Amino acid sequence: MTNNPDPRAHQRGIALPMALWVAMALALLSAGIAATAGQATRRQGSADQVAVARALLDTGISLGTMLAVHPDATRRLAADGRSVTLDEPEGSVTLTLWDEAGRMDLNRTPPDRILAVAARLLPRDQAAALSATLAQRRQAREPWHSVMELGASLSPAAFATLYPLLTVHAPAMGEGLVSLRAMPPALRTVWPGLDEGMADPASLGLARSGLPSSLFTLRVTARTHQGAVASAEAVLWITIQGTRAFRILEWREPAPALAGEGPQS
Numbered sequence: 001m002t003n004n005p006d007p008r009a010h011q012r013g014i015a016l017p018m019a020l021w022v023a024m025a026l027a028l029l030s031a032g033i034a035a036t037a038g039q040a041t042r043r044q045g046s047a048d049q050v051a052v053a054r055a056l057l058d059t060g061i062s063l064g065t066m067l068a069v070h071p072d073a074t075r076r077l078a079a080d081g082r083s084v085t086l087d088e089p090e091g092s093v094t095l096t097l098w099d100e101a102g103r104m105d106l107n108r109t110p111p112d113r114i115l116a117v118a119a120r121l122l123p124r125d126q127a128a129a130l131s132a133t134l135a136q137r138r139q140a141r142e143p144w145h146s147v148m149e150l151g152a153s154l155s156p157a158a159f160a161t162l163y164p165l166l167t168v169h170a171p172a173m174g175e176g177l178v179s180l181r182a183m184p185p186a187l188r189t190v191w192p193g194l195d196e197g198m199a200d201p202a203s204l205g206l207a208r209s210g211l212p213s214s215l216f217t218l219r220v221t222a223r224t225h226q227g228a229v230a231s232a233e234a235v236l237w238i239t240i241q242g243t244r245a246f247r248i249l250e251w252r253e254p255a256p257a258l259a260g261e262g263p264q265s
Contacts (some may be wrong), residue, residue, distance in 0.1 A: 079102075091223050106144040233250075
């Protein structure tokens with residue numbers, strides 16, 4: 001006898017994530033309308049392009065948050081550090097998303113694993129400075145509250161190189177394991193011992209899978225047609241709690257410079 005699956009079961013499976021996403025989209029839309037209205041008032045009064053760029057930045061944060069967890073995987077924003085640029089009537093927004101589970105956590109990842117990666121990316125003196133800083137923090141049992149704190153111990157170039165690979169907001173994973181599923185390509189290429197045929201990812205400090213993504217860093221760069229620029233990064237915990245679609249755990253404005261690019265405006 002042919003076993004025909006009940007199409008209603010499939011519809012019910014899709015309905016729940018879609019309903020959650022719609023609820024989040026409505027909450028973001030309400031916040032975005034209020035922010036845009038306030039920015040529009042300033043634009044009408046002063047025609048200030050900085051205000052236009054700031055309004056685009058708010059739009060980018062809302063768009064990026066919704067696309068991070070879009071129920072349609074083909075429209076979902078890749079959380080691996082790749083950038084996507086979207087055109088808006090007043091300019092463009094460039095979105096870059098990282099899954100925090102795929103980055104090395106300064107508080108959870110063993111220092112030797114962080115240093116093994118850093119040794120492949122940084123000059124010897126900067127790798128030594130990082131080693132001394134990590135040892136000092138661990139010895140004092142002083143936790144890291146932001147990756148930005150590391151900037152005081154490294155040169156600007158070294159910090160810009162290492163910064164995209166680090167977090168202090170990774171989900172609590174056993175022994176500080178980094179999620180192989182969520183790891184960005186920039187970290188994969190320098191992770192010691194990583195190859196497709198590995199039998200035991202945990203031996204390399206990796207978890208093959210993990211919990212569904214809910215913690216992200218979203219980087220937004222907004223540019224008006226007249227050349228004004230605004231940028232920011234938000235560490236987001238995306239969760240539906242009443243009318244709140246997400247929480248911002250950390251806000252960085254302007255967005256920190258990355259290797260290969262100049263400071264953000």
